[in-house]
Amino acid sequence: MPVITNIEDLRVLAQRRVPRMFYDYADSGAWTEQTYRANTTDFEKIRLRQRVAVDMEGRSLASKMVGQDVAMPVALAPTGLTGMQHADGEILAARAAAAFGVPFTLSTMSICSIEDVAANTSAPFWFQLYVLRDRGFIERLIARAKAAKCSALVLTLDLQILGQRHKDLKNGLSAPPKLTLGNIVNMMTKPGWCMGMLGTRRRQFGNIVGHVTGVDDMSSLSSWTASQFDPRLSWDDVKWIKDLWGGKLILKGILDEEDAVKAVASGADALIVSNHGGRQLDGALSSIAKLAPIVDAVGDRIEVHFDGGIRSGQDVLKALSLGAKGTYIGRAFLYGLGAMGEAGVTKALEIIRKELDVTMAFCGKNRAVAGQDRANERALGRDNLILSDEAKREFGLAK
Numbered sequence: 495m496p497v498i499t500n501i502e503d504l505r506v507l508a509q510r511r512v513p514r515m516f517y518d519y520a521d522s523g524a525w526t527e528q529t530y531r532a533n534t535t536d537f538e539k540i541r542l543r544q545r546v547a548v549d550m551e552g553r554s555l556a557s558k559m560v561g562q563d564v565a566m567p568v569a570l571a572p573t574g575l576t577g578m579q580h581a582d583g584e585i586l587a588a589r590a591a592a593a594f595g596v597p598f599t600l601s602t603m604s605i606c607s608i609e610d611v612a613a614n615t616s617a618p619f620w621f622q623l624y625v626l627r628d629r630g631f632i633e634r635l636i637a638r639a640k641a642a643k644c645s646a647l648v649l650t651l652d653l654q655i656l657g658q659r660h661k662d663l664k665n666g667l668s669a670p671p672k673l674t675l676g677n678i679v680n681m682m683t684k685p686g687w688c689m690g691m692l693g694t695r696r697r698q699f700g701n702i703v704g705h706v707t708g709v710d711d712m713s714s715l716s717s718w719t720a721s722q723f724d725p726r727l728s729w730d731d732v733k734w735i736k737d738l739w740g741g742k743l744i745l746k747g748i749l750d751e752e753d754a755v756k757a758v759a760s761g762a763d764a765l766i767v768s769n770h771g772g773r774q775l776d777g778a779l780s781s782i783a784k785l786a787p788i789v790d791a792v793g794d795r796i797e798v799h800f801d802g803g804i805r806s807g808q809d810v811l812k813a814l815s816l817g818a819k820g821t822y823i824g825r826a827f828l829y830g831l832g833a834m835g836e837a838g839v840t841k842a843l844e845i846i847r848k849e850l851d852v853t854m855a856f857c858g859k860n861r862a863v864a865g866q867d868r869a870n871e872r873a874l875g876r877d878n879l880i881l882s883d884e885a886k887r888e889f890g891l892a893k
Contacts, residue, residue: 498833500849501805501826504842508579508832511687514680515665516578520828523772524657530772532780533803539888540782540812541880545858548872553855555847557863559820560646560742560763560797565595566847567863568810570839571801571824572622572648572746577605577697579832581690585614587831590839592617599648599822602635607700612642622648622746625731626722631706636738638701647739648766649732652747654725657774732760744799749784751791754798764797764820771802771824782813786876787890789817807849814862815878816889 498504509517523530555566570591577583584606591598592615599620600611611619621639626632639647666672681688691697702719703709709718724731736743745757746766757765767785769778781802789798800818804810810821823846830838854862857878864873876891886892 498841499845501829501842501845504826504829504833504838504845507834508829508838511684512579512832513677513684513687515662515667515671515677516575517832518661518665519575519659519667520573520579520825520832522659522661523776524659524774525776527772527776529769529776529778529780533769533772533782534805536780536782536888537803537805537809537812539881539885542808542811542853542857543878543880544856548858550855550858550860553851553860555851555854555862557820559597559799560744562597562645562742563595564597564820566810566850567814567818567820568843568846568850569597569620569799569820569822570599570827571822572599572601572620572650573824573828574601574603575605576601576828576831579828580687580835580838581694582606582696583831584611586836587827587839588615588617588619590836590843591619594840594843596843597646600644602701603699605698605700606696608635608638608642608644610696610700618643618645620644620646620648620744622650623735624650624653625724625727625735627724628706628722632735633738634705635701636735640739640741644741646742646744646763647735648744648746649735649762650746650770651727651732651753652749652768652770652774653723654727655723657770657776659773729756729760732762736761746801748788749778749781751787754788754792754796758792758796762796764799765792766799766801766822767818768801768822782816783889785813785818785889786816790890793817804846807846807851808853810846810850811853811857811862811874812879814874815876817876819863 557564557567584604588598588611597620599622601622602624621644666674743762744764745762747768748754748765749769767781767788769781785800797819799820800813801822804823813821827839827842830842859872859874861871861873
């Protein structure tokens with residue numbers, strides 16, 4: 495086992511151990527992947543302000559996200575096909591998150607079902623919902639999430655239609671996956687993954703198969719899902735879902751100030767600044783480039799969270815400094831899962847925590863997010879950051 499010091503080490507290991515079609519599904523974007531790349535490279539334009547001779551004892555990363563105590567303001571993002579990065583992936587990731595004290599978000603398009611994750615974990619998790627044409631199915635999904643005692647609902651708004659992801663098309667990723675000669679040969683080079691998948695019964699979309707009339711296996715799933723993402727999605731649907739859910743509601747996929755204002759009007763508890771990991775509109779701005787303008791527009795009226803491109807604790811610090819009250823990691827934890835299973839997810843969280851804590855100390859701060867009593871604490875803020883005039887304009891910070 496190589497010495498693992500950062501998220502990139504986990505990525506390299508995951509690439510060795512996960513079949514190409516599933517690794518590429520996680521580690522790719524839409525079209526030219528311009529936005530996918532910008533999500534990570536734009537963090538490099540933000541520099542940090544080092545402080546010295548400041549009391550660095552008593553630092554705390556503890557915070558709250560939508561009223562829930564978190565060990566650090568980081569949640570595991572909803573990711574589809576998580577259980578194909580590693581056998582029973584959603585359960586393993588949820589366990590690691592619970593032990594660490596951060597939220598895990600289960601995707602509608604998960605391999606392990608809501609009930610399966612609830613039965614095999616001890617802490618409440620969040621559930622992510624897509625708006626589908628079958629409104630009856632949505633009602634049943636929400637009822638199932640309630641029965642599983644999910645503590646928040648994350649409603650994704652930016653997948654009314656599916657972005658074109660070239661690697662998935664070339665790899666033949668579908669439901670069920672196309673077992674071409676190339677894919678079979680590639681899987682044969684991943685014996686650990688194959689043994690894990692042979693040893694589990696969880697190999698299909700657990701939230702859907704068996705819960706929709708006529709969808710009894712992976713082959714019948716494909717035609718159903720192809721017609722289900724609803725291009726008619728509106729803010730009226732958001733209100734309907736909010737009323738139906740009745741609990742904490744987080745809106746994911748906000749990348750524009752006007753939409754952020756509408757998110758506030760919807761009565762949601764939080765919004766996530768996100769471009770779906772660069773997997774939808776290629777050519778959109780990076781998530782970090784849109785964070786500050788959205789915080790400035792609505793941050794005093796709704797909890798603003800951030801998702802997109804985080805690969806280190808320093809990236810988390812930069813997002814928090816720009817005003818996010820919580821952040822999400824998707825690929826970072828998937829790399830850990832693919833590399834080492836549950837232990838890999840824990841390792842990814844440990845890496846993020848250590849980097850965030852140490853960098854916060856170098857910046858002379860002792861709190862990741864400001865609390866109610868700010869008199870005796872030094873919380874992360876924009877004073878931690880150094881940006882060129884060009885970067886200020888790009889990140890919406892020019893006066």
